[in-house]
Amino acid sequence: MQCPYFDANICRSCTQMGVPYTQQVQAKDAEARALLSPFGEIDWLEPVASAEEGFRNKAKIVVAGSVQEPTLGIVNPRTGIGSDLSECGLYEPALSAMMPVFRALIQRAQLTPYNIKTQKGELKNILVTLSPNGASMVRFVLRSKKLLVPIRREIQRLQAEIPGLTVVSVNLLREPIALVEGAEEIILTEAQTLPMQLSELSLHLRPQSFFQTNTAIADALYHQGREWVAQAAPRSLWDLYCGVGGFGLHAATVLDGAAEVTGIEVSSEAIASAQRTAGELKLENMHFEAADATEFALAAAPVDYPELLVVNPPRRGIGEKLADWVQTSGIQTVIYSSCNVRSLAKDLECMPGFRVAKARVLDMFPQTNHYEVITLLERKK
Structure with a gap:
């Protein structure tokens, strides 16, 4: 891809502009593999590439x-x-x-x-x-x-x-x-809401609720999480930093009422969006709450801890407090979706009881150094 704004030095946001796109994806995949190599023998799935232009929604x-x-x-x-x-x-x-x-x-x-x-x-x-x-x-x-x-x-x-x-x-x-x-x-x-149509379901977005910039890659990300949830078949699941409910709603559809699914997000606008989608889909055992993810987890009674945890935090990661809680919680399986593999690696250092079983890079942000990586964490035997 060539950009006249980049060539004229008007906008330099796309730091990888001019680098062949295949090379961009390979570099991101190699970086993620190197940074996560200390955390187990990982089954790396093929990276998911984006359209290299015309992808921003x-x-x-x-x-x-x-x-x-x-x-x-x-x-x-x-x-x-x-x-x-x-x-x-x-x-x-x-x-x-x-x-x-x-x-x-x-x-x-x-x-x-x-x-x-x-x-x-x-x-x-x-x-x-x-x-x-x-x-x-x-x-x-x-x-x-x-x-x-x-x-x-x-x-x-x-x-x-x-x-x-x-x-x-x-x-x-x-x-x-x-x-x-x-x-x-x-x-x-x-x-009051924008229906964001994905391949499996349509999410509702209120004006101040967040959604990923690249719809096709977001769809692939939710599909990967849904696949791992289906394989684990938990009886309970928490989706922390749930946003408008992408991971939790996809999980609820595949679990078909057989599990309690709870979504936690600090933004009340995002929670209102998620609740509307859940209502339209008539999902049973689906609950969304506006709360701080770390405070919610630390305040919960052990009897309420989920069998499977999904986290999709902002770039700073989940942080030491929540990572320590995950480490001591007894939860066996965690799906961690990260837009910053360095903060993910830092969080994993606080969770030595887990190994990264599977991982996949998804190129949410072509022409930049940024990308998404989703990991399946399993507690060590």
Whole structure:
């Protein structure tokens, strides 16, 4: 893949741009194998490759410039000058097709871009998520409610110009801080969730709930977890850091009511999304709760510990406290999905009672050094 933005030194986010894609995947697989080699004789499955371009199902667009000439891309935090990346080759085609619509909207509705140097203007970011079935969610991140009415007036036209536009919302980020979004969300459409269609089921996403950037690889990741759950056939399962319930819901469908499945996630928005999906699927013995994963585990009585544990933490990993709890819990099987193999290795050092039985690299982030690795951990005999 070649990128004119990278070649012109406008955007350097894709640190592996220009490296043959097969070589990228091989390097990621080799790194994961080397970092996890101290933790047992691992059965390494073939890495799962992505499409090397056109795979991103979401865009985090920083809006800069002026109403007449807005830029949709990134902004230099020192100068406040924006660089337009609206033709980024990583975007799914349907997402790229939205960019001219957003530019015309800004001009037509006078949505003044926010200037980080002067701290004036209103429209900070546009956040877009696209489902494989063509549905989409668009969120406008504003400094205040000043543009709420103009955006509300444009919804009908936006839905005419963006086929499948399902959810439109305004997010308020009032403080002049380097965040993508704020805590307050105002949903402007009747639909409150975006159905994210996967091959086995459809997950619901509320505006502030997280989903992986690469839908095809996320689907493969959940399938791998589902396969290992089916083989283990536990009578109880916890899905910690469950997000919108991807692993837990897939596990519940294969266990078919024969196990108690509990999903824990700190985000109440994500839990609401997961609960809606579980309700639609009429899953029995499925429970979701908004709570801190470590606090939930440490507060549980031993009689309630699960037979199988799934963890899918952020880049920092599960941390020493939770890893120590897993080590002493008596749980026999853990599925650990990690987006940072170094933090995974650090957590495994706190869990010497386990060996890595199986592992697989899934390339969630082509053109970068990042990737996902899913591991099956078994307690040593």
